[in-house]
Amino acid sequence: MDTVVVTDVPRAPLVAIDRLALFGVATVHEALGRTGFLGTAHRPTHLGSRIGGSAVTALCWPGDNLMIHAAVEQCRPGDVLVVTTTSPCTDGMFGELLATSLQERGVRGLVIDAGVRDIAELHAIGFPVWSRAVSAQGTVKSTAGAVNVPVVVGAQRINPGDVILADDDGVLCVPRDDVPSALERAHARVDKEEATRQAFRDGQLGLDRYGLREKLAALGVRYVTAAEYGVR
C-alpha cells in the first residue's frame, strides 16, 4: 500500500451535488442503470438524513484511526468522508470528537466500513453516519495508511472526488464524470414516476400500465377460481 496523503482532489460542483442529493439514493441508483450501490451493510445512525457530497477517502488499518485524523485536514465544505480498513474491522474508530472536527470543516457526513461510537452525541450535534457497526471498542493512532486513494467499500470502487449520496436506503457512489448524466436521467425518472403515481392514484394497476398481463400469459401463468383450485 502507498502510504500517501493526496491533496487537492478535484470535486464536482456543489450546486450539481446538491441537486443530485435531492433525488435520493434509490432514484439515482435506478437512473444510473442500477449501479453504484454500496450494499446493505452500511446503516444510518440517523434515520431521515439525506446527504450528498464529494468523497474524501481514508484507508486505515483495523483498530487504528490515525489516517482519519490525516483525512480531516483534506476535507472541505460539501465533502463526505469515506473510511475503510485494510482488513475487516467493527471497532468504534470514529465518534463525536472527530465529528465535531469534521463539522467545523463543513463536512456533511461519514461513511465508514467499520464501527462508530458516541451515537447519542452524534445525534445531539446532528452529524449523520452510515456504518457497518456500532461499537464502543476504542482504537489507537499508530499505523500509516492512505488518504484520498481509490478504495473499495461494499461492492463499489470509490475514487476521491466521486459523489457520495446517502439516505435511509443506503449509500451510493456516483463517479464524478457521471454527475451531469445522472442529473438528467434522475429528472426523467422522477417525471416518469410522477405520471405513474398519478395513474396509481386514479386506480390503474401496474399489471395494465406495464403490460404485465401479456407477460404473465406468455410465462404460462393461469387464472383459476378458488373453487377450481380446491379452496373452500
Ligand SMILES: O=C([O-])CC(=O)C(=O)O
Ligand atoms: O476518539 C476516538 O478515537 C473516536 C471517538 O470516540 C471520537 O472521535 O469521539
Ligand SMILES: [Mg+2]
Ligand atoms: Mg468519543
